[in-house]
Amino acid sequence: MSRRQKACRELLASGMEDFEEKLFSFLCDHNGLVSMDRFKNLLEETGLRDSDFRLRETMSKFRTVLERQLHDENELRGTVDKDTFLDCVSDNIVVISKALTSQFVIPEFKPFTDIIDKIYESCKDNMQGLPAQYIPQLARGNPKHWGVSICTVDGQRYDLGDTTIPFCLQSVVKPLNYALTLNDLSPEVVHKYVGQEPSGRSFNELTLDYQHKPHNPMINAGAIVISSLLKKGLVIADRFDYPQKKDEPDLRFVQKAMDELRRLAGQEHVSFNNSVYLSERATADRNFALGYYMRENKCFPPEADLVETLEFYFQLCSIEVTAKSGAVMAATLANGGICPTTGDNVLDSQAVQNTLSLMHSCGMYDYSGQFAFKVGLPAKSGVAGGVLLVIPNVMGIFTWSPPLDQWGNSSRGVQFCEELVANFNFHNYDNLKHTNKKYDPRGRAVESKAQDVVNLLFSAFNGDVTAMRRYALLGMDMSLADYDGRTALHLAAAEGHEPIVRFLLDKCGVNAHLKDRWDFTAYDDAKRFKHDDIAEILLAYMKKHPPADGNTKIDDVSTKMAKLSA
Structure with a gap:
């Protein structure tokens, strides 16, 4: 055990009350008062936001104090005395102590984000590619949009650029649907219908593997079959009554799928874009051809309805997220299926393991092999410009920029991933002890x-x-x-x-x-x-x-x- 870890353990072993007293002593001014904003800023510098569920009681008490101070002229607004401060932080002192004593997965968060800033700015100058042209709604995407959001397995957050603008998941939904289907039906059931090998072909090619199954769930054929299985696994309760108008697609199943995706996203932004759905359905000749080809080869479960399955697939691709909510989804995968911002156990570990394995080998269209070689991390891209990147046991990253390269991946997103691994020891095969040219943000400095x-x-x-x-x-x-x-x-x-x-x-x-x-x-x-x-x-x-x-x-x-x- 390191000297610093011993010091932390001794400090915590001496009692949280001692830590709270010391924390107040370090933060208070000469009047014996602590600024609530200053305390929040201190936590934010560690990557911990005041919206974190683990700080719910502390922030609720701070709000109560502020409301009282608004009606009391004798109190100095925005500050708390010792007794009030200790009362506010006592409920959440464990996570506060972890943050302030560098016990999160990225202990020195500011040096890490400083490098992320430089990578972001470097990628911002990349003007290569155009938004997806074959779907009219996506072709209208703004090429200047560029956002990066990070969420670690300890709930540390960092955002740069356009991280609050909704956009469609498109193919990024494929690994998420696959993981949810595995969670509901088990790998044995799912892989009776879908293979596990890279296809070596275009993502939308009319081809099957030697067993007459789609090669994997990350190409269109496999994702369509997964949609038939996911719909089978979604049981709509009687109480779930989605209002439906005449000539409107049946959204009951996609609404239920969105509920599961919201759990993956820590209840952050997940919505549905009907315009993109209609645009996608109107340009879906290839996907319909794939569907009929697979039905001819008996790829679907017996009870599957082809047209309903395809409609469901188009709807799933039209689900919207932001880079922020997408980063939480990625972090949930990085955290073994447990959402780091809510603590919700959404997926079992085997479902996550299988999903990350296929993302690593098949997630980046025809660039998957090159990406696995250069970046060495599980990822999935979509033609709306999103890239979901998972660093297992460390963090999830979501980048969004509409211009695509020749393979259909976000040009800026791919560059960001490659520069990330060039700067940090995140490649699966980086040697943590002997790779001296890279920085490992997970480790503390030499303890001496x-x-x-x-x-x-x-x-x-x-x-x-x-x-x-x-x-x-x-x-x-x-x-x-x-x-x-x-x-x-x-x-x-x-x-x-x-x-x-x-x-x-x-x-x-x-x-x-x-x-x-x-x-x-x-x-x-x-x-x-x-x-x-x-x-x-x-x-x-x-x-x-x-x-x-x-x-x-x-x-x-x-x-x-x-x-x-x-």
């Missing part, structure tokens, strides 16, 4: 005192108060010094970072009399680099807290400099 010193001093040098709070909560010695005897307080004073200086003095009780190898204190550094305000703070603190030997004399900096030059 030397590394602690580097991290601490680097954060002080850059004025990163958030990192300093995290190190303090982890139980790190905030007085650690480097080879030259320089502490975080020395660097913060020399660089003029007043918030860091105040935090180290007021919250951590760092000894301001510590000297480096040249006999300089932090006060001396503040004077040398002309940060007079900080020098005054340090001088006042040093007089109030004299050294243990009782010597309160503070030498003039110029005298020390003269000694050094001599």
